[in-house]
Amino acid sequence: MHIFSLRRAGQLLVVPILAVFSALLVGALLMWLFGDDPLAAYRGLWEGAFGSPRAWSTTVRKMTPLILTGLSVSIAFKAGLFNIGASGQFVVGTVCSVAVGVNFEGMPAHLLLALLAGVGGGVLWGLIPGLLKVFTGAHEVIVTIMLNYVASLFAAWTVYAGGTQGQTPGPLWDVNAGPISRTAEVLASARLPWIFGEPYRVHWGVLLAIGVALAMWWLIFKTTLGFATRTVGANSKAARYAGINVRWITVLTLMIAGGVAGLAGAIETLGLNHRFAPEFTGGVGFDGITVALLGQTNPLGVLLSAFLLGALDAGSARMQFDSGVAADIIQVIQALVLAFVAAPAIIRQLYRLRKPGDLSESTVFSSGWGR
Amino acid sequence: MSHPAVPALEARSITKIFPGVVANQEVSLQVHAGEILALLGENGAGKSTLMNVLFGLYHPTQGEIWVDGRPVTLKTPRDAIALGIGMVHQHFQLVPVMTVIDNIMLGDEPIRYGLLDRRHAEERIRALSHQYGLAVDPHSVIEDLPVGIRQRVEILKALYRNAKILILDEPTAVLTPQEIEGLFAVMETLKRQGKAMIFITHKLKEVLRIADRILVLRGGRVVGAADPQTATQSQLAALMVGREVILTVEKGAARPGAAVLEVTDLQAKNDLGEPALRGVSLQVRAGEIVGVAGVQGNGQTELVEVITGLRRASGGQVRIGGVDRTHASPGQITHAGHCSHVPEDRHAYGMVDSYTVADNLILNQYAQPPFARAATIQQAAIAEHAEKLVKKFDVRTPSIETPGGSLSGGNQQKMVVAREFSRPIQLLIAAQPTRGIDVGSIEFIHQQIVAKRDEGVAVLLVSAELDEILALSDRIAVIYQGRILDVVDRAAATREGLGLLMAGVKAEPT
Ligand SMILES: Nc1ncnc2c1ncn2[C@@H]1O[C@H](COP(=O)(O)OP(=O)(O)OP(=O)(O)O)[C@@H](O)[C@H]1O
Ligand SMILES: [Mg+2]
Numbered sequence: 001m002h003i004f005s006l007r008r009a010g011q012l013l014v015v016p017i018l019a020v021f022s023a024l025l026v027g028a029l030l031m032w033l034f035g036d037d038p039l040a041a042y043r044g045l046w047e048g049a050f051g052s053p054r055a056w057s058t059t060v061r062k063m064t065p066l067i068l069t070g071l072s073v074s075i076a077f078k079a080g081l082f083n084i085g086a087s088g089q090f091v092v093g094t095v096c097s098v099a100v101g102v103n104f105e106g107m108p109a110h111l112l113l114a115l116l117a118g119v120g121g122g123v124l125w126g127l128i129p130g131l132l133k134v135f136t137g138a139h140e141v142i143v144t145i146m147l148n149y150v151a152s153l154f155a156a157w158t159v160y161a162g163g164t165q166g167q168t169p170g171p172l173w174d175v176n177a178g179p180i181s182r183t184a185e186v187l188a189s190a191r192l193p194w195i196f197g198e199p200y201r202v203h204w205g206v207l208l209a210i211g212v213a214l215a216m217w218w219l220i221f222k223t224t225l226g227f228a229t230r231t232v233g234a235n236s237k238a239a240r241y242a243g244i245n246v247r248w249i250t251v252l253t254l255m256i257a258g259g260v261a262g263l264a265g266a267i268e269t270l271g272l273n274h275r276f277a278p279e280f281t282g283g284v285g286f287d288g289i290t291v292a293l294l295g296q297t298n299p300l301g302v303l304l305s306a307f308l309l310g311a312l313d314a315g316s317a318r319m320q321f322d323s324g325v326a327a328d329i330i331q332v333i334q335a336l337v338l339a340f341v342a343a344p345a346i347i348r349q350l351y352r353l354r355k356p357g358d359l360s361e362s363t364v365f366s367s368g369w370g371r
Numbered sequence: 372m373s374h375p376a377v378p379a380l381e382a383r384s385i386t387k388i389f390p391g392v393v394a395n396q397e398v399s400l401q402v403h404a405g406e407i408l409a410l411l412g413e414n415g416a417g418k419s420t421l422m423n424v425l426f427g428l429y430h431p432t433q434g435e436i437w438v439d440g441r442p443v444t445l446k447t448p449r450d451a452i453a454l455g456i457g458m459v460h461q462h463f464q465l466v467p468v469m470t471v472i473d474n475i476m477l478g479d480e481p482i483r484y485g486l487l488d489r490r491h492a493e494e495r496i497r498a499l500s501h502q503y504g505l506a507v508d509p510h511s512v513i514e515d516l517p518v519g520i521r522q523r524v525e526i527l528k529a530l531y532r533n534a535k536i537l538i539l540d541e542p543t544a545v546l547t548p549q550e551i552e553g554l555f556a557v558m559e560t561l562k563r564q565g566k567a568m569i570f571i572t573h574k575l576k577e578v579l580r581i582a583d584r585i586l587v588l589r590g591g592r593v594v595g596a597a598d599p600q601t602a603t604q605s606q607l608a609a610l611m612v613g614r615e616v617i618l619t620v621e622k623g624a625a626r627p628g629a630a631v632l633e634v635t636d637l638q639a640k641n642d643l644g645e646p647a648l649r650g651v652s653l654q655v656r657a658g659e660i661v662g663v664a665g666v667q668g669n670g671q672t673e674l675v676e677v678i679t680g681l682r683r684a685s686g687g688q689v690r691i692g693g694v695d696r697t698h699a700s701p702g703q704i705t706h707a708g709h710c711s712h713v714p715e716d717r718h719a720y721g722m723v724d725s726y727t728v729a730d731n732l733i734l735n736q737y738a739q740p741p742f743a744r745a746a747t748i749q750q751a752a753i754a755e756h757a758e759k760l761v762k763k764f765d766v767r768t769p770s771i772e773t774p775g776g777s778l779s780g781g782n783q784q785k786m787v788v789a790r791e792f793s794r795p796i797q798l799l800i801a802a803q804p805t806r807g808i809d810v811g812s813i814e815f816i817h818q819q820i821v822a823k824r825d826e827g828v829a830v831l832l833v834s835a836e837l838d839e840i841l842a843l844s845d846r847i848a849v850i851y852q853g854r855i856l857d858v859v860d861r862a863a864a865t866r867e868g869l870g871l872l873m874a875g876v877k878a879e880p881t
Binding site for chain 1: 730
């Protein structure tokens with residue numbers, strides 16, 4: 001039994017490791033084709049991610065929201081749902097937490113309330129596609145994509161500075177910002193404290209995120225709710241047979257997914273940015289898809305993959321500085337990682353395909369989906 | 372029978388080892404053109420594994436495969452197909468939303484001027500249907516077709532790829548007796564036209580009827596061969612299981628009590644929205660087995676689904692233990708209604724392939740103590756339960772941590788039966804409980820059903836096997852076009868009488 005699970009763990013790691021390796025290889029090839037020096041670039045990347053305490057702190061900072069958006073996408077996958085809406089949920093979470101964070105001076109437990117507001121905004125943004133799916137059959141992929149637009153336009157409106165012809169500014173716009181569309185700074189009482197202050201800027205959010213990941217692992221694998229969720233994702237007919245309320249699990253899972261992505265937005269704002277402006281988009285929401293798939297939708301795997309992607313992000317600036325290779329190559333590499341790790345998975349998820357026949361040796365690679 | 376010297380397909384000393392299991396051990400077999408070879412063996416004997424090896428799905432750990440007198444290497448099924456080997460899997464590999472033509476040409480599309488040449492494909496399909504007596508409308512969509520026709524499409528798909536050797540893994544398990552007749556007619560035609568066939572089944576009657584030669588596997592090895600001209604069912608059973616098997620069920624008279632299941636004027640629609648149940652009324656009392664006989668597709672499936680809460684009733688009532696459960700959820704019926712359900716389609720409803728045997732054994736009790744406490748899963752209790760059931764029901768699995776989907780077909784069924792038979796219940800609904808199960812295990816499951824009855828459980832048995840209905844039932848309800856045409860006592864029932872009822876002919880009372 002023990003050996004069996006070790007084998008399984010080994011199998012789980014095969015695809016992600018190969019994917020990252022191949023992506024780095026193709027990335028190197030691209031650089032070489034364009035006359036750049038891949039070795040110098042990767043040396044810079046390493047330096048920027050791990051070369052110094054500063055580098056480490058950047059990696060940790062970049063990793064934090066990725067953990068949460070990765071978890072958001074992962075839990076949805078467990079129930080057989082594809083949450084492309086982590087980005088929108090992140091943005092709504094940000095706006096809600098800022099709304100609480102800039103107001104209510106002197107409020108007790110201000111930070112907690114601001115965090116909860118972020119979670120609540122995300123939950124709402126997950127609830128909508130959940131209800132639409134369950135009651136009208138609208139596919140969550142379409143609805144969450146649409147809601148991403150709604151979220152970012154709504155967020156932009158809340159901080160709109162008003163027009164020169166007297167258009168009304170948005171409710172969260174900072175009067176002192178003049179023509180700039182942005183909120184005021186979050187009050188000190190609602191900020192996540194630093195673990196390491198300037199110049200490292202590592203806040204407590206990272207521990208919170210790791211804690212959420214551990215809790216999520218426990219929820220998925222150790223609780224009856226997790227069992228129900230996994231069953232719905234693996235075989236929704238069998239889930240019905242087993243007495244599981246598939247609709248409720250669908251809605252609840254999307255609410256949890258939304259809440260976790262919303263928390264990511266809240267943490268980024270209350271811990272790091274301390275304000276919201278429209279250019280803070282929910283890009284990390286989309287990166288959550290890569291993180292989740294690279295992490296094999298397992299919360300512990302998500303921790304590893306968020307760390308890896310965070311490091312890639314963190315090192316890219318130094319890479320550009322040291323080697324002259326444009327930092328954008330990192331995005332290419334991330335996209336390649338996603339493509340390598342996900343191509344079969346996404347297709348199977350979207351089309352609900354099952355592998356033919358028994359769980360044969362040829363399906364070993366895919367056995368990590370926990371489905 | 373005179374064979375050409377060279378076998379069409381030959382396995383030479385094939386060994387296949389899975390982690391923890393030797394599925395095939397030095398198995399050799401030959402099949403010639405124009406011959407039907409039947410492969411018999413217990414659940415888990417290694418039949419499907421061997422077939423998957425011959426079709427290039429699995430790679431043998433050792434041994435050789437020869438086609439037409441030449442050794443070959445089969446890396447993928449593509450290689451096997453190129454060599455003229457075709458396989459009809461037990462679980463069909465068709466795309467439900469596509470038409471027959473599209474399914475058949477999928478992966479081997481005729482191209483003309485860079486475009487799909489559907490017309491060409493259609494012509495070939497029509498010609499093949501005609502040649503082998505496989506009537507199918509090429510334009511119909513798979514999901515609208517009954518199982519028997521879908522199987523024809525699978526066979527056509529193989530023939531379309533010029534298969535000379537056909538592997539049929541338990542093709543009759545999901546067919547009605549009429550469809551089985553149809554399949555046998557097709558197999559006879561294929562045989563006359565020189566195709567070689569390997570045929571797997573657990574129904575000994577079928578083997579004696581259609582096979583030219585019989586090979587028996589046990590524990591992954593070939594343990595014997597038999598000649599269908601001379602062999603008897605009990606000889607074959609003994610050869611398969613390694614002991615005498617009692618092919619008849621021994622049971623005393625029923626002592627029925629109060630009604631447990633009361634179905635009154637039940638109406639429901641099928642998946643296409645057509646009426647499937649048109650006022651079914653039926654009672655099952657404690658301590659009796661009521662068998663539902665009928666040609667597949669007359670509402671049996673829908674009846675079971677409505678009773679167990681998986682399908683909505685559009686009218687009428689279901690009472691279980693005196694309580695109205697007409698619109699109750701499956702969970703309420705299982706737990707509050709103390710009801711067990713062996714579903715007809717184990718892959719759709721009965722199990723989760725990727726879950727371990729242990730988890731599958733608590734699939735519908737995962738939230739009940741002792742398997743869950745304070746909303747957390749109790750791994751130890753689940754494992755203990757699994758060890759017990761695996762032993763009691765002889766589920767052959769390397770361990771309780773093995774994914775349920777990697778068990779052999781019959782052992783998956785035993786796993787489902789084990790789960791449903793081992794909790795306190797008042798009502799047992801068993802739909803095709805022995806589908807895909809070997810004779811030895813059928814004996815055991817039949818004994819268990821009778822034991823449940825004798826404990827005072829009300830049993831509703833739905834089976835496509837008239838033999839099974841006759842062997843187990845105390846009363847037999849015949850369903851026809853969504854109505855119960857008649858309910859007869861076992862003692863008064865005859866095969867002929869039931870046959871007429873199943874065809875919708877009701878004798879006038881004289
Ligand atoms: N993909 C697999 N991985 C691991 N073990 C397997 C796999 N496929 C089959 N086995 C094991 O190999 C053995 C033989 O299985 P196989 O499916 O060939 O049996 P079978 O003779 O077809 O039985 P049945 O009559 O129940 O269909 C079983 O013990 C089974 O658990
Ligand atoms: Mg089999």
